[in-house]
Every structure is written in C-alpha cells, then in structure tokens.
Amino acid sequence: RREDDLHIGGIFPMEGEGGWQGGQACMPAADLALADVNARSDLLSGFKLLLHSNDSKCEPGLGASVMYNLLYNPPQKLLLLAGCSTVCTTVAEAAKMWNLMVLCYGASSPALSDRARFPTLFRTHPSATVHNPTRIKLMQKFGWSRIAILQQAEEVFISTVEDLEAHCKKAGIEIVTRQSFLSDPGDAVRNLRRQDARVIVGLFYVVAARRVLCEVYKHRLYGKSYVWFFIGWYEDNWFETNLEREGIECTVEQMREAAEGHLTTEALMWNQNANQTTISGMTSEDFRSRLNEALREAGYDIDGERFPEGYQEAPLAYDAVWAVALAFNKTMEKLAKSGLSLKNFTYTNKKIADDIYEAINSTSFLGVSGLVAFSSQGDRIALTQIEQLSDNHYVKLGYYDTQADNLTWLERERWVGGKVPPDRTVVVTEL
Numbered sequence: 001r002r003e004d005d006l007h008i009g010g011i012f013p014m015e016g017e018g019g020w021q022g023g024q025a026c027m028p029a030a031d032l033a034l035a036d037v038n039a040r041s042d043l044l045s046g047f048k049l050l051l052h053s054n055d056s057k058c059e060p061g062l063g064a065s066v067m068y069n070l071l072y073n074p075p076q077k078l079l080l081l082a083g084c085s086t087v088c089t090t091v092a093e094a095a096k097m098w099n100l101m102v103l104c105y106g107a108s109s110p111a112l113s114d115r116a117r118f119p120t121l122f123r124t125h126p127s128a129t130v131h132n133p134t135r136i137k138l139m140q141k142f143g144w145s146r147i148a149i150l151q152q153a154e155e156v157f158i159s160t161v162e163d164l165e166a167h168c169k170k171a172g173i174e175i176v177t178r179q180s181f182l183s184d185p186g187d188a189v190r191n192l193r194r195q196d197a198r199v200i201v202g203l204f205y206v207v208a209a210r211r212v213l214c215e216v217y218k219h220r221l222y223g224k225s226y227v228w229f230f231i232g233w234y235e236d237n238w239f240e241t242n243l244e245r246e247g248i249e250c251t252v253e254q255m256r257e258a259a260e261g262h263l264t265t266e267a268l269m270w271n272q273n274a275n276q277t278t279i280s281g282m283t284s285e286d287f288r289s290r291l292n293e294a295l296r297e298a299g300y301d302i303d304g305e306r307f308p309e310g311y312q313e314a315p316l317a318y319d320a321v322w323a324v325a326l327a328f329n330k331t332m333e334k335l336a337k338s339g340l341s342l343k344n345f346t347y348t349n350k351k352i353a354d355d356i357y358e359a360i361n362s363t364s365f366l367g368v369s370g371l372v373a374f375s376s377q378g379d380r381i382a383l384t385q386i387e388q389l390s391d392n393h394y395v396k397l398g399y400y401d402t403q404a405d406n407l408t409w410l411e412r413e414r415w416v417g418g419k420v421p422p423d424r425t426v427v428v429t430e431l
C-alpha cells in the first residue's frame with residue numbers, strides 16, 4: 001500500500017432482491033471516474049484516490065455492517081459513497097460519529113434533506129421533492145388551481161406529498177382530495193371520481209402505477225376531461241409490460257387508452273447539451289459510449305438493450321467521484337499551508353472534517369450529469385424535464401430550472417379533447 005494513497009469507501013446496491021440495485025451501473029461509472037481523476041496530474045498533487053467497494057443489496061442492515069467493515073479495517077477511509085435511500089439514511093446517520101462525509105449518488109428520499117440528522121450528507125442524486133416546483137409551474141401555466149393527489153403509502157411519497165402540499169398552499173392551489181393506498185388503489189381511485197377530481201398528481205412505484213392505470217380505465221378517469229401527472233423515471237413502455245405477471249385485468253389497448261396524454265416530471269441526470277464539454281473533457285454522450293463499453297466488458301448485452309439497473313443514474317455516481325476529488329484537492333491545498341495533508345485525517349479529527357465539508361459544500365462544476373452544486377441541506381440542485389405520452393411514446397415538452405424559475409417550453413403538448421382540460425366542471429349558463 002503506497003504512502004500517498006487516499007482511501008474512500010464505496011457502498012453499492014448490487015445483487016439484492018428488493019429496492020434499487022443501481023450499483024450495477026453506478027459502480028462501473030465510479031470506477032471510470034477514479035481512473036479519470038487519477039490520470040489528471042493537476043489533481044491531488046501526486047496522491048492516488050482508491051475506492052474500496054462493497055455490496056449493500058440496498059439493505060440498510062447489510063449497509064451498516066459493510067460500513068463497519070470499511071471503518072474497522074485498515075486503511076483508514078476519508079469519506080463514504082453510498083446509494084439507496086434506506087442505506088444512505090443508516091450510513092449518513094452513523095458516519096458523523098467518525099467525522100466522515102457521505103456522498104450519496106442514488107438516494108431520492110426527501111427525509112435526507114435534514115442537516116440535524118445528517119450533518120455530513122451530500123447527494124448528487126436530487127431529492128424527489130425536486131419535481132414539486134415543476135408540477136406547480138405547470139399548474140400555473142395551464143390555469144389549474146384545483147388538484148387532487150393519489151399516492152402509494154411509502155415514506156418517499158408521503159414526504160414528497162407533504163412538500164407538494166406546502167408548495168400548493170403558497171401558490172394558492174386547492175387540493176380537493178388526497179387519496180393514499182398500500183397496494184390496491186381501487187377504493188382510492190373510486191374516491192377521486194366521487195370528488196370530481198380532474199387534475200391528479202400520482203406518486204407511486206411502477207408496479208402500483210400499472211394497477212392505478214387499470215383502475216383509472218375502469219372508472220373512466222381519463223380522456224379529454226382529465227390530466228394525470230405521473231413520475232417520469234419509469235421505463236418508457238411501463239404501461240404495456242408485465243400485465244399478465246402482475247395480474248392486471250386491463251388489456252394493452254385499454255392501458256394505452258387510459259395512459260394517453262399524461263404528463264411526467266423527472267430530474268435530469270444526463271447533461272442535456274450533448275456536445276458540451278464537461279470537467280472531465282468528455283461530453284455526456286462521450287461518457288455514455290465509455291460506460292456502454294465498460295458494461296459490455298462486464299457482460300451486459302447493451303446492444304440488445306439489456307441495461308443494468310442504475311444506468312439512468314450512472315452520471316450521478318461518475319460526478320460524485322469528481323466532486324470528491326475536487327473537494328480533496330481544495331482541502332489538500334488549504335492543509336498544505338499549515339504543513340498538513342489529508343494523511344493527517346483521523347476519525348476524531350473534526351478540524352480536517354470541517355475543511356472537507358467546506359470544500360464539498362462549495363462544489364460547483366459541470367459534470368456529465370449537468371451542473372453539480374449542493375443546497376445548504378446537501379441536496380443536489382438539478383433541472384427537471386417534462387414529457388407527455390402521445391400515441392404511446394414520450395414527447396419532450398420542456399425543461400424547468402427551479403433556481404432561476406425558468407421554464408423552457410417547446411409548445412409540443414397535445415390534448416385529447418383539442419384544448420387544455422379544465423380543473424373543474426365548467427357550468428355554462430345560457431345568457
């Protein structure tokens with residue numbers, strides 16, 4: 001082990017059953033970034049960054065034991081990378097006891113935006129609440145001030161809805177009803193009809209989304225008088241697949257009919273300007289080619305569209321390693337002024353931990369996932385993308401920059417009834 005090595009721990013969800021096994025693409029992406037930052041002579045002045053990776057299976061308990069192994073076995077680690085909201089929650093809550101920063105590349109839970117519980121957490125993956133200002137912006141654009149919410153009873157959606165309700169209150173948008181369900185959305189959808197809901201924000205995982213859509217078809221809660229907001233990170237043909245396996249009673253045609261015209265919001269994870277050179281010298285498309293090559297070598301049939309889980313989030317893991325390298329570089333320069341280096345860091349050295357915190361907190365660079373910068377809560381500041389399902393394929397409608405309150409609109413939206421659906425029953429009185 002060379003004296004001038006800097007060590008970080010990496011906790012990746014690889015081979016688990018439940019949750020998000022996004023380490024499959026994110027670990028190769030992190031390895032690419034390690035090779036790139038270590039090849040730069042202008043970074044970390046002769047030190048080499050080494051990543052010690054372990055599988056968490058997206059299970060918090062296993063994540064905790066992997067973390068203890070990383071911390072109680074030499075060499076000493078300077079920082080931890082982690083994915084999955086559940087694992088990040090456990091690791092980030094504990095890491096402060098070792099004065100370790102935690103950089104999460106795959107955690108969307110709004111509960112993580114809490115400096116009291118997670119004083120050393122940063123994430124290149126945006127919080128699920130990043131969708132909410134975009135949803136409000138669209139409601140204002142189309143004149144919808146009366147909406148309904150349908151959510152699955154999962155922590156990430158419960159806290160996202162709380163944030164959405166706060167945004168609606170501020171914007172003067174009335175929530176006529178908020179329906180939630182555990183796994184069967186039947187009653188909840190029936191209640192939406194009873195309350196004459198017209199503009200509905202849906203928050204659930206993709207398996208629940210298929211159940212919702214079939215209920216929507218059965219209760220005829222779709223077509224020219226309705227607008228649905230779905231989450232945009234489901235796979236593109238989510239409403240047509242797995243129907244038999246998941247016991248969905250609707251046919252593909254019925255699902256397509258119910259899905260026609262719905263809107264989606266999602267955080268942008270790949271820099272949109274495909275030919276913009278980023279800090280690594282690559283464009284996001286160059287990165288895609290290199291990542292695909294690395295995944296082919298790992299045995300994935302990329303050309304057969306057999307992508308590993310976490311492919312969408314891979315730029316977040318690549319940029320997380322760059323954020324670490326740049327922050328360590330900044331800290332090394334500061335420490336050198338007092339004759340110290342990161343080799344002086346120990347798990348009880350709060351002073352150097354504060355220097356590393358400061359360096360990460362002031363991050364700002366163009367990565368393959370776009371501009372990498374963090375809020376005071378350590379949240380990724382990200383752009384969102386709006387799409388609409390038109391004839392069974394998603395059409396980009398625009399992008400929203402929340403920080404600048406700037407909506408880029410492409411004027412491509414189409415409404416089943418030829419005009420924007422109203423948010424309530426319109427009573428036409430004969431004059």
Ligand SMILES: CC1(C)CO[C@@H](CC(=O)O)CN1
Pocket residue numbers: 020022083084085086106107108109233313
């Ligand atoms: C967009 C998604 C799929 C949201 O969940 C993240 C995983 C998690 O929050 O546990 C990964 N990225």
